[in-house]
Amino acid sequence: MTSEQWSAAVRLLWGPPAKPARGPKRGLTLEGIAMAGVGIADAEGLGGVSMQRVAAELAVTKMALYRYVPGKAELVALMVEAALPDPAGLDARLAAAASAGGGWREQLGVWARGLYEGFRAHPWLLEATVGARVMGPRELGWMERALAALDGCGLSGAEAMDSVVLVAGHVRGIAEQERAMAGGGGGAGGEGPDAQLVVMLGEVLRARGDDYPALAAALGSVAEQGGQEQALLYGLERILDGLGLLVERRGR
DSSP states (O other), X not given: OOHHHHHHHHHHHHSSOOOOSSSOOOSOOHHHHHHHHHHHHHHHOGGGOOHHXXXXXXXXXXXXXXXXXXXXXXXXXXXXHHHSOOHHHHHHHHHHHHHTTOOHHHHHHHHHHHHHHHHHHOTTHHHHTOSSOOOOHHHHHHHHHHHHHTTTSSXXXXXXXXXXXXXXXXHHHHHHHHHHHTTSSSOGGGOOHHHHHXXXXXXXXXXXXXXXXXXXXXXXXXXXXXXTTHHHHHHHHHHHHHHHHHHHHHHO
């Protein structure tokens, strides 16, 4: 983003409701514009989104759209904000984990699974949420809740932030693998990457399994267990195990 795009995105995401920059009011809203873009991205990927396509979807001219949103970079920022699940909806799940006696570990697990669900619902978010950019209230709300789960664990602010980035990176990695295996969409048939790998390598290993006995045994175990979300949850548990050791060390 350029400095002008950055400033415009800040105004759109954090400022008062936008009015058309010039010309007569056409009944457009930022929410409606963002949701039109989300619909296109869900169907065709982020590459299918353009100001022209969104304008056509809303049955207005491209110039009418520019009165509200100055360009695609700002449009994508609005789309991310609209597509991310409202973090307020996460609060009930976090509260349930806490009321059941769960501490930071259980709450971070709930947070990670919620983030994964958001990426599966809108796979293009993986592409749209990288690099230096303006984050909206929902995205910062997700970060706030993850950091709040670690409050009181004895970690420094930098350690807590790095811990959240580590968990989010794992979630993103699994979601990226799932997206790639499904050809750019969500996971095929609700299966995780491990289960899809079993299917893809099944024929090869049936013929050449003796050449790769460790791999055949490992994937056979995945097949027996179903494999769904196994990579996500296994990796998440190991990350939380490591964080648990650090929290314990700080507690001493």
